[in-house]
Amino acid sequence: MAKAAGKSAYAQAGVDIDVKMNAVGSIKQMVAATKTANVLGGIGAFGGLFKVPAGRDQVLVASTDGVGTKLKVAAMTGRHDTVGQDIVNHCVNDILVQGAKPLFFMDYVGTAKVDPEVFKSVVSGLCKACKENHMALLGGETAEMPGIYPAGEYDLVGTIVGCVEKSKIITGKSIRAGDIIVGLHSGGLQTNGYSLARKVIFDHCQMSWKDKLPGTNQTFGDALLAVHRSFLKPVSALLANKVNITGMAHITGGGFQDNIPRVLPNVVNAEIDRASWEVPTIFKFIQNQGRVDRDEMYRVFNMGIGYVLIVPKRDLMRTEKILRANRQPYSIIGVTRKGTGVVTYKN
Numbered sequence: 001m002a003k004a005a006g007k008s009a010y011a012q013a014g015v016d017i018d019v020k021m022n023a024v025g026s027i028k029q030m031v032a033a034t035k036t037a038n039v040l041g042g043i044g045a046f047g048g049l050f051k052v053p054a055g056r057d058q059v060l061v062a063s064t065d066g067v068g069t070k071l072k073v074a075a076m077t078g079r080h081d082t083v084g085q086d087i088v089n090h091c092v093n094d095i096l097v098q099g100a101k102p103l104f105f106m107d108y109v110g111t112a113k114v115d116p117e118v119f120k121s122v123v124s125g126l127c128k129a130c131k132e133n134h135m136a137l138l139g140g141e142t143a144e145m146p147g148i149y150p151a152g153e154y155d156l157v158g159t160i161v162g163c164v165e166k167s168k169i170i171t172g173k174s175i176r177a178g179d180i181i182v183g184l185h186s187g188g189l190q191t192n193g194y195s196l197a198r199k200v201i202f203d204h205c206q207m208s209w210k211d212k213l214p215g216t217n218q219t220f221g222d223a224l225l226a227v228h229r230s231f232l233k234p235v236s237a238l239l240a241n242k243v244n245i246t247g248m249a250h251i252t253g254g255g256f257q258d259n260i261p262r263v264l265p266n267v268v269n270a271e272i273d274r275a276s277w278e279v280p281t282i283f284k285f286i287q288n289q290g291r292v293d294r295d296e297m298y299r300v301f302n303m304g305i306g307y308v309l310i311v312p313k314r315d316l317m318r319t320e321k322i323l324r325a326n327r328q329p330y331s332i333i334g335v336t337r338k339g340t341g342v343v344t345y346k347n
Helices: 016-024 030-031 070-077 080-094 116-132 194-204 220-224 232-240 255-265 279-288 294-300 312-325
Strands: 058-066 101-113 135-143 156-165 180-185 247-250 268-273 305-311 331-338 343-346
Touching: 030 305, 030 331, 070 080, 070 156, 070 194, 070 220, 070 305, 080 101, 080 156, 080 232, 080 331, 101 116, 101 232, 116 135, 116 156, 116 268, 156 247, 180 194, 180 268, 180 312, 194 220, 194 279, 220 279, 232 312, 255 268, 255 294, 255 305, 255 343, 279 294, 305 312
Parallel strands: 101 135, 268 343
Antiparallel strands: 058 156, 101 156, 180 305, 180 331, 247 305, 268 331
């Protein structure tokens, strides 16, 4: 293959190592700002080093997830700083369900060709969320694979490691009939249901991301890119004040029907009162314009409830007081009843 002036054969094939390494070098200062006391060494080594947490019976809790087709909306709008926050906060919530606090995070960015500005914007979001959740961005991988990823697109995946004392792991086994279900409000779709949302909004309704969501002052782009909230702060406050949380669920793909049963004993049901909170406009638009069955909406989307707490009735007043003090919007959305470990709906 003839070599273009100043351009390597690999670069001509679609992978420019110099561009990639310069992009990685440009984010080192941002990543260093997420360093915590237990981080040993810096970014750039073959592996990230982290001191094992002190204390008795510390259990490591890990989770991996991706942003999914929300990335299509980021590409459409040219806004890439929020998706990094999305994946960090999503993973924080996943391990928080078991009572774990985050220690460090690692990311994977796969793309056809590294765009330095897009890459830097994505990492800025990762770093912002890591600092807000008091954990380190310990390292990651950036892979250029033309032919695997479409030109101009990328994938974003993250892995989190946290810890919890063995005696404080929350499993849901202590949930009893009569416990109260508290829903913490989401900021939007979080990171789930975007394939259906995009089909309804952009394909069926022929809307632009710049168009206003009817009944709001938000554009569709703003509504769809709303950051997936971390619930670490309010839940940590509840645990620090010894509220007896018997179970928690992160409402992600599968909605209420598939996520809440993951923590239910097989002797109780979660009865959700769908009239107990105001469903955000973006979900109503998708349901009405897409003619989506109501039950399917509650399985695909979070419908405005991003995270669920289950507490004994005697702990409810204290739970509400702490949530209000932490400015966490919430609704009392249901109760547990004798059953077989499934979700049922009232209204």
